[in-house]
Amino acid sequence: MFEADTHDVLQRSFTGDLPSKERVAQAVAEAHARYAGHTDGAVADYIPILAEADPNWFGISLIDVFGGHYPAGDTELKFSIQSISKAFVFALVCESSGHAQLHQQIGVNNTGLPFNSVMAMELNNGSPMNSMVNAGALATTAMMPGESAAEQWENIRSGLSAFAGRQLELDGQVYRSEMATNTRNKAIARLLESYGRITRDPLEIVDIYTRQCSLSVTAHDLAVMGATLADGGVNPVTGEQVIGAETARDTLALMASCGLYERSGEWLFEISLPAKSGVAGGMVAISPGKGAVGLYSPPLDSAGNSVRSQRVCAYLSKALGLNLFASSAQVKGNNV
Numbered sequence: 001m002f003e004a005d006t007h008d009v010l011q012r013s014f015t016g017d018l019p020s021k022e023r024v025a026q027a028v029a030e031a032h033a034r035y036a037g038h039t040d041g042a043v044a045d046y047i048p049i050l051a052e053a054d055p056n057w058f059g060i061s062l063i064d065v066f067g068g069h070y071p072a073g074d075t076e077l078k079f080s081i082q083s084i085s086k087a088f089v090f091a092l093v094c095e096s097s098g099h100a101q102l103h104q105q106i107g108v109n110n111t112g113l114p115f116n117s118v119m120a121m122e123l124n125n126g127s128p129m130n131s132m133v134n135a136g137a138l139a140t141t142a143m144m145p146g147e148s149a150a151e152q153w154e155n156i157r158s159g160l161s162a163f164a165g166r167q168l169e170l171d172g173q174v175y176r177s178e179m180a181t182n183t184r185n186k187a188i189a190r191l192l193e194s195y196g197r198i199t200r201d202p203l204e205i206v207d208i209y210t211r212q213c214s215l216s217v218t219a220h221d222l223a224v225m226g227a228t229l230a231d232g233g234v235n236p237v238t239g240e241q242v243i244g245a246e247t248a249r250d251t252l253a254l255m256a257s258c259g260l261y262e263r264s265g266e267w268l269f270e271i272s273l274p275a276k277s278g279v280a281g282g283m284v285a286i287s288p289g290k291g292a293v294g295l296y297s298p299p300l301d302s303a304g305n306s307v308r309s310q311r312v313c314a315y316l317s318k319a320l321g322l323n324l325f326a327s328s329a330q331v332k333g334n335n336v
């Protein structure tokens with residue numbers, strides 16, 4: 001373990017800047033034009049209502065840490081946030097319970113298995129593994145502050161609304177459609193209970209989790225939420241400090257390693273940004289200190305990640321120099 005022996009070290013940050021406003025606007029518009037005609041992937045149908053989405057819906061919104069806004073396409077269309085909520089609920093719980101508690105109680109390692117895997121838990125002594133997959137997300141939601149399920153839900157809703165900078169509403173149709181069909185999540189919650197990983201009523205936890213997944217957002221909302229993580233926890237549109245800078249950093253680290261489920265390694269290798277996807281076709285990708293991209297395009301790959309959104313992120317990562325790991329050698333003078 002290499003945690004906890006650096007508390008006395010002053011942290012410095014170097015993240016660089018985005019290119020000019022004109023260049024950012026142009027790159028977002030180019031990305032939309034370039035991928036609008038791509039038709040790969042399939043719209044999710046295991047939650048029946050999601051199958052009604054039009055595969056052509058496509059929006060990209062980039063928000064920088066100064067609140068600058070660069071939209072292209074359907075950035076005001078509403079859809080359910082789904083698994084993207086996991087990253088922001090993690091942030092709220094990490095802020096209230098602390099980094100070490102989450103590390104110990106949930107875990108921060110990738111499963112290498114699909115988001116709704118039961119096997120991942122079985123192979124790891126009942127560990128929920130990480131907050132970005134369903135088992136870990138259910139266990140994280142159970143840790144949300146609140147005296148009752150209703151209070152926990154209200155805290156999630158108001159917390160995610162602070163990230164978005166507006167009051168987010170539940171999409172009742174999505175909630176009911178998922179509650180009628182989510183037997184697997186109920187089984188995962190029961191398994192968590194059997195391993196002593198949750199002590200509350202498992203079905204109550206599934207209900208809160210399904211509500212958080214059914215919050216209605218736009219690509220613009222996702223960009224503002226992501227930009228809050230890019231800006232040390234301060235919402236760059238409202239100016240509110242939603243979480244602390246350390247929690248923002250922890251959240252981004254977990255998104256980088258686990259945000260795209262079993263494709264997270266490939267994602268980091270190709271695109272190199274913390275990100276989170278959801279089965280309704282939403283995605284958020286964050287460039288720390290610079291800004292975030294919120295995306296919406298319903299057709300998914302086999303892991304449940306929006307296909308067009310991934311392509312756009314690959315393009316913008318390159319075109320705008322967002323890749324976390326990129327560097328170029330400093331030009332050194334002769335007498336340095």
Ligand code: GLN
Nearest residue numbers: 082083115213278279304
């Ligand atoms: N609510 C969905 C589920 O639990 C979220 C999954 C996802 O977006 N990958 O199945």
